[in-house]
Amino acid sequence: MAAGALQRRRITAAVAVFLALLNVLKLASCDEQVPLLLWTSGSISLPAQAPPTAGHIVGQQQLASYLEKALDVGPHNIVLFLQDKMSIEDFTMYGGAFGNKQDNVFPNLEGALMSSSSSLVLPAVSWPASNAVIGQLQDQLDTSPLYLDPETLSQLRLNASSPALLVFRLPYGIGADLLSAKEILSGNDEVIGQVLNIMKSQSVPYTAIYTALRPSREAASLSVEAGLGGGRSLLQVRGGHKERGREREKQRRTQERAETYPPVEFKEGENSCILLWAKSLSVSILRSGRWEEHDLTPSTFGEDVTPNLDGSSCNKTKASLVLNYKNVLNHRSFKLIFALSQRNYNVSARRWFTLDAVELEYDGTKATFNGSRNIYAPAEYSYRCESVTSFQWPLLMPRTSKDPANQWRVSFEDFQIQGFNVSGGEFSYASDCAGFFSPGIWMGLITSLLMVLVLTYGLHMIMQLRTMDRFDDPKGPAISVPQTE
Known part of the structure; x- marks a missing residue:
């Protein structure tokens, strides 16, 4: 009990x-x-x-x-x-x-x-x-x-x-x-x-x-x-600074969404060579069992922001975009490097470019993330992805198990890059990282194909049926069919 x-x-x-x-x-x-x-x-x-x-x-x-x-x-x-x-x-x-x-x-x-x-x-x-x-x-x-x-x-x-x-x-x-x-x-x-x-x-x-x-x-x-009216006023009286803080946070987010800024552009002479844009660029390092994060976006993008691109270079087959920063996570010098290359692939009979590596260079140490396996696009296009990270559904992987990159995390949101065939300082057509055919679409196509095959086979069998040209009358004499016919 x-x-x-x-x-x-x-x-x-x-x-x-x-x-x-x-x-x-x-x-x-x-x-x-x-x-x-x-x-x-x-x-x-x-x-x-x-x-x-x-x-x-x-x-x-x-x-x-x-x-x-x-x-x-x-x-x-x-x-x-x-x-x-x-x-x-x-x-x-x-x-x-x-x-x-x-x-x-x-x-x-x-x-x-x-x-x-x-x-x-x-x-x-x-x-x-x-x-x-x-x-x-x-x-x-x-x-x-x-x-x-x-x-x-x-x-x-x-x-x-x-x-x-x-x-x-x-x-x-x-x-x-x-x-x-x-x-x-x-x-x-x-x-x-x-x-x-x-x-x-x-x-x-x-x-x-x-x-x-x-x-x-x-x-x-x-x-x-918006429709709470007086009830919301009571909440403001009770909550005070909390409600005002939330309102300021909402206004800040709305303002951030409304802000648009041009991409980072590197020129070789008078010609645009590399374009980079992201809604957010951030890096994190593991220290004492905790991840310390630093947002690089304010130092990279903005109407009045001019990033330091010393060390960047580009030609017909190689491109390197170097973003130079100071005082990032207690490192006096810090570089974020995007290394790209393009070459012809015989299988597809066209040229493709890949983001070979994303490198973090700080105080004489270099951490390298490999991106060539997942980040690529036709040479005439730009590459775009909603999220490019090294830790959550990673597209960037540390080069080796002993590379210093294992102590770092990188995260790029709404990321777009183009290192070749840039025209007029604007991105070309974007090749998105999301595949066109999802597993659900493939299942639907295969199922539809099977149904069409079954229907076709059934119609073919029906068309092969032949109607008898003679019928037996139960009240009359039986029909005699000569064997010679």
Whole structure:
């Protein structure tokens, strides 16, 4: 009886936690925050941690403290479900928050929370903090993340004594109707269920985390805030400097989006030779177990900014763009070098250019990232990619395992470069890093081709059928067909 009562209390508490998550829409503005859920497998208990107060936004340092306390006691096999976008409204709209359990698209997630003896729900985490979750877990576990899917996970053999950081990327898309988002969230929940079942089958204890990189209701939340009227005034009276700080931050972001600046241009004589543009350029170095980041964008781009390009060069086959900086991460001299080359490829019968390397040269030391495997384009085009990094879906890799580049991270957002055939100081047509044919498109094309083949074969067989020219009358004499006919 005591065990049954304890089990009922455990389930009731888990349900209460989940329902609390579904009804915290009014506790935080979703245009800047994403929710985060953390739970453990089986009967493993985490130390009790006080949840944030209503309306409080969990920042990066506070989130790191939550994760550190959980990992001190909990399993070191981390299963991170990282969705592209997510907001509280996704749970309130599709989670059956008002008793409509038949409309719940999170049955596996709810079941995992109910079966776990320890869970942590953070309804409002700033999205820069959620973006840093992988880095924080990597630093605390001292292991690199593994980006997997359920099929790949089923082939691995995990060890409870060895820490592992397993990352599962989940998509998020919303079209003209809300049904598309509901279907995608339901598919994500199925992926969560598959992964948890595989972990259970291997009898490996784990700590699971479910969060997102960006909020999914930015535009909607702004319209809600605009219509709050007097209610928002009350919040400003209570919140004071916090609300004003948020407004200033929104204005700053809007101004940044509105700003446009020309690309970095290197000329050989009077002719433009190399063009480079990026929304953000940043580098980070690992010191004392922490990543220290430096933003190079203000020193590189802007109407009144003239970057130092000493050492840059270009010809018909080689190009090198050298950006010179000072006092970057306590290094007096610092250079960011882009080395490009072009040559003819007989297989494609045309010339292509590649970004052979991105080099960091500082105080006599050189760190080299190889980019020739992933960053290339036809010689007449420019190359563009939304994100070029060395750590998250990396396109840049350290040259060797002992290269100083292993202590560095580089990150370029909305990156575009052209080192050959530049005309008029403007980029040529851009070859984007995103492939035209995705796996879904290929599956659709192959399926359509198979259906067309089956239809063609069926029509061919029907056309081969011949109608009888003589018919037997049951009331008359039987038809006699001579064998000679």
